[in-house]
Amino acid sequence: MSDLKIAVVVGSTRPGRKGRAVAEWVLARAGGRPGARYELVDLLDFPLPLLDEPMSAKATGADGYTHDHTRAWAAKVAEYDGFVFVTPEYNHSLSGTLKNALDFLYEEWNNKAAAVVSYGAAGGVRAAEHLRGILSELQVAHVQQQLGFSAFTDFVDYRTPEAALAPTDIQRAFADTMFAQLETWAGALRSVRAAAATAAGPQDTERGDKRAEDTRRATPWAVMATFDVKEGCEEEWSRLVQDVIDEMRHEKTFISTSMCRRPDEPGKFLLFEVWADRAEFFATQVNREYRRPLMERLPELTRSPVVFDEWTEIRADHAVHVRR
Structure with a gap:
């Protein structure tokens, strides 16, 4: 050795x-x-x-x-x-x-x-x-x-x-x-x-550790991004993010997203994305061309680097409205 x-x-x-x-x-x-x-x-x-x-x-x-x-x-x-x-x-x-x-x-x-x-x-x-x-x-x-x-x-x-x-x-x-x-x-x-x-193995994104990847794929996977947007830049940031959302809705592994704003701090935003495949997200989605305009502008639009967290979904519910 x-x-x-x-x-x-x-x-x-x-x-x-x-x-x-x-x-x-x-x-x-x-x-x-x-x-x-x-x-x-x-x-x-x-x-x-x-x-x-x-x-x-x-x-x-x-x-x-x-x-x-x-x-x-x-x-x-x-x-x-x-x-x-x-x-x-x-x-x-x-x-x-x-x-x-x-x-x-x-x-x-x-x-x-x-x-x-x-x-x-x-x-x-x-x-x-x-x-x-x-x-x-x-x-x-x-x-x-x-x-x-x-x-x-x-x-x-x-x-x-x-x-x-x-x-x-x-x-x-x-x-x-x-x-x-x-x-x-x-x-x-x-x-x-x-x-x-x-x-x-040599094709990590295709094979990798199959048991670990199967575990990740067993339930939806989510990424939460927190943004601290500069004053006066909120409108541009919002437009760029919504452009990304409009495109990623058509991705096969996309499940849902939520875009939120903190009511008492107008510059604080949260983007919550849920995907079916964690490996595919990092191998493909983060490099999609439609994300590039947002990524290139982020250093100018935000006060600090974006904070990212990973989550594994346990349960998701939606309202059921019963007509009487």
């Missing part, structure tokens, strides 16, 4: 950042480990804007990406079996740049392993804890051992551009433990991904 491929991700892009020096120390410390190859991935080399995909990666998968910068970032992340995330602590959390880069993708992170290296006034521990919660949602297994570097004791001249990392012997030992844990989990999860790919 080939060596594990692990990215050391520099999670800060601001001028004067210390993250690059920390990441380079991590990379040097990991050099020469048998069975694993560590590489530096600097977010400065992937200038992602604030999340600008009209739909979440969890809802659409890779087929739903609409921008070249998203596809380039996804291709890079997909190369790796595991990650060491190097993050500063800003206002009790991780950097906005790293959070944004994580949010762009979903399936490229799934069933992989990660370790956390943080730095800051308190060693970046609060950033590390926030990052762990995000990784859990992305189905990334984060290992127990982490490194936290103090701005006061683990750097020389921290406040200057020439600041240098000065780790202690115990931190070097912790780093070796972290690498061992990361490689163990990255190897185990590579086997999990390989087994899933074998079960799915």
Whole structure:
């Protein structure tokens, strides 16, 4: 089996950042480990804007990406079996740049392993804890051992551009433990991904895991989208959505839809779609040409990214009117 491929991700892009020096120390410390190859991935080399995909990666998968910068970032992340995330602590959390880069993708992170290296006034521990919660949602297994570097004791001249990392012997030992844990989990999860790919086969959308797909098809499946529309854009948004509804009513797997508006907040809308086939929806429906005008305008019409939720229908009722 080939060596594990692990990215050391520099999670800060601001001028004067210390993250690059920390990441380079991590990379040097990991050099020469048998069975694993560590590489530096600097977010400065992937200038992602604030999340600008009209739909979440969890809802659409890779087929739903609409921008070249998203596809380039996804291709890079997909190369790796595991990650060491190097993050500063800003206002009790991780950097906005790293959070944004994580949010762009979903399936490229799934069933992989990660370790956390943080730095800051308190060693970046609060950033590390926030990052762990995000990784859990992305189905990334984060290992127990982490490194936290103090701005006061683990750097020389921290406040200057020439600041240098000065780790202690115990931190070097912790780093070796972290690498061992990361490689163990990255190897185990590579086997999990390989087994899933074998079960799915080369034509995933046609065959896939038949038992799981049959379960999904046993009852109707629904997607709920929540929109926060900018003031003055409600009429255009409504027209574009209703154009989509008028077209999708003719789809063979379409069951029903509801378009709702919150009475006390005129800019808040909800679109609830019910479909007979979940796999067909993600493979075909999200990429229908008639959805494109809406998707292209959403970043300009909404205050924030659309929020999507999946639901499985248990029961649906309609009024029965009896004539007397």
